Structure formats: structure tokens, C-alpha cells
Amino acid sequence: MTIKCLLLDIEGTTTSISFVKDELFPYIRKELQTYLEANWDSLELQNDIELLRKQAIEDTLTMVGVPEIASSDQTPASIINSVIANVNWNMDQDRKMTALKQLQGHMWRKGYSSGEIHGHLYEDVEEALKLWTSSGKKVYIYSSGSVEAQKLLFGHSVAGNLLQYFSGHFDTQIGLKVETASYREICKSTGFAPDEILFLTDLPTEAIAASEAGVQVKLLVRPGNAPLTEEIIQRFSICHDFREIKLIE
Numbered sequence: 001m002t003i004k005c006l007l008l009d010i011e012g013t014t015t016s017i018s019f020v021k022d023e024l025f026p027y028i029r030k031e032l033q034t035y036l037e038a039n040w041d042s043l044e045l046q047n048d049i050e051l052l053r054k055q056a057i058e059d060t061l062t063m064v065g066v067p068e069i070a071s072s073d074q075t076p077a078s079i080i081n082s083v084i085a086n087v088n089w090n091m092d093q094d095r096k097m098t099a100l101k102q103l104q105g106h107m108w109r110k111g112y113s114s115g116e117i118h119g120h121l122y123e124d125v126e127e128a129l130k131l132w133t134s135s136g137k138k139v140y141i142y143s144s145g146s147v148e149a150q151k152l153l154f155g156h157s158v159a160g161n162l163l164q165y166f167s168g169h170f171d172t173q174i175g176l177k178v179e180t181a182s183y184r185e186i187c188k189s190t191g192f193a194p195d196e197i198l199f200l201t202d203l204p205t206e207a208i209a210a211s212e213a214g215v216q217v218k219l220l221v222r223p224g225n226a227p228l229t230e231e232i233i234q235r236f237s238i239c240h241d242f243r244e245i246k247l248i249e
């Protein structure tokens with residue numbers, strides 16, 4: 001079947017893991033207290049905090065040592081301290097949960113708009129986006145990072161604003177990336193049959209979930225990515241650079 005749609009992961013695929021772990025996450029840790037204090041009265045932030053509070057309660061059912069968020073009748077200072085503990089704890093574990101990713105996306109706005117942050121992209125990405133879209137392929141992003149965070153990264157990338165190349169964005173609101181149902185929902189949303197979509201990711205767990213939905217998959221081997229087992233290498237097509245990907249016209 002001819003590939004009509006590319007579905008791109010971000011961290012470990014279009015963008016280095018080190019950019020997320022060594023730039024984006026430290027930015028959150030550095031700015032979190034100031035952000036919470038400066039935006040305390042905003043409905044958006046209060047909604048973010050409530051989502052974190054609900055997630056923390058849910059997490060206590062299956063996890064140990066979850067820093068819960070102080071209830072809304074507590075003082076702002078105590079709520080802020082509990083949010084800081086919870087967000088740092090969740091980032092320490094690289095949790096891919098909507099509540100965390102939503103707050104992160106809201107916070108990264110200032111980092112990108114001020115020029116402090118530029119979205120990292122491997123040098124083959126822009127060329128591939130141009131080639132794919134000029135030959136009529138549609139390109140979507142599917143990342144655990146929020147849609148807002150995705151648009152910030154590609155809108156303020158090291159290669160400039162590349163948002164023109166994307167037909168849409170998906171995040172954990174459509175489902176977790178390790179769940180096969182998420183890829184079935186993406187097929188419904190895009191209108192493409194599973195085997196018309198090529199999903200490019202770095203994580204075998206995501207590749208397995210997508211392939212079980214009938215989506216075609218290639219695993220990216222980028223500097224700093226986790227090593228792949230022999231079993232995975234035998235099971236999935238591997239590439240090191242988007243320019244290696246030959247799509248049937």
C-alpha cells in the first residue's frame with residue numbers, strides 16, 4: 001500500500017532526547033515557582049492545577065510516594081509548594097500524562113517567545129518535510145508533548161517556523177502512545193487507512209502499539225536514543241535519517 005501520511009513522534013525522532021531532558025525540562029524546574037506565583041489568579045493555571053490534583057489522587061491508587069496537591073482550600077503557598085513537588089516528581093519519572101504535559105506547554109510559551117528556547121530538529125527533518133509535502137503526502141505529529149508544546153517547538157525551531165508542513169497534531173488527549181486504540185483513533189481522525197500511514201518513532205513500545213493497529217512503522221536510531229534489542233531490530237524496519245525513507249510515489 002502506498003504511504004499517504006507520515007505520523008511523526010518528536011523526542012528521539014525529529015528532536016533529540018537531550019533537548020527535551022537537558023533544555024525543556026530544566027526550564028520547567030527553573031521557572032515553575034515564578035510561573036505559579038505570577039499566574040496564580042489565571043483560570044488556565046487553576047485548571048492545570050486541578051488536573052494535576054485529580055491525576056495525583058488517581059496515581060495514589062497504583063503508585064507509592066505520590067506528592068499530592070494540597071486541596072483548594074489551603075493557602076496559595078502550600079498549594080504552590082505541593083505543585084512544585086508533584087511536577088518535579090512526575091518529570092523525574094518522565095511521566096507521559098496529560099496533566100503534566102498541559103502545564104509544561106503553557107509554561108514553555110514564554111521560553112520560546114522570548115527566544116530563550118529554540119526547538120531542536122535533526123538536520124534531515126526540514127528537507128524531509130519539504131519533500132514529503134511537495135509530493136502530496138500529509139504529515140502529522142503524534143507526541144506526548146501537548147499540541148501546544150508541539151506547535152511551539154516547530155513554530156520556533158532552529159530551522160525557523162515549520163508549522164506550514166503539518167496537517168495536524170495529536171497528543172495524549174487522543175490516547176497514550178503505547179495504546180493501539182490511539183492509532184485507530186488517529187486513522188479515524190485523519191481519514192487514512194492504517195496501512196497508508198507510516199509512523200516514525202524511537203520507542204519499540206509505541207511501534208508495537210501502532211503496528212497492532214495495522215499502521216506501518218519505522219524505528220529511528222538517533223544519537224542518544226536507547227539501544228534496540230536484537231528482537232526489535234528483527235521485527236521492525238530501522239532508519240537513522242529521514243532521507244533514508246523511500247516512499248512509493
Ligand SMILES: CSCCC(=O)C(=O)COP(=O)(O)O
Pocket residue numbers: 009010011012020024096101142143144145146149150153177
Ligand atoms: C513537544 S516538545 C515536549 C516533548 C515532551 O514533553 C515529551 O514527552 C515528548 O515525548 P514524545 O512522545 O514526543 O517522544
Ligand SMILES: [Mg+2]
Pocket residue numbers: 009010011012013201202203
Ligand atoms: Mg519519542
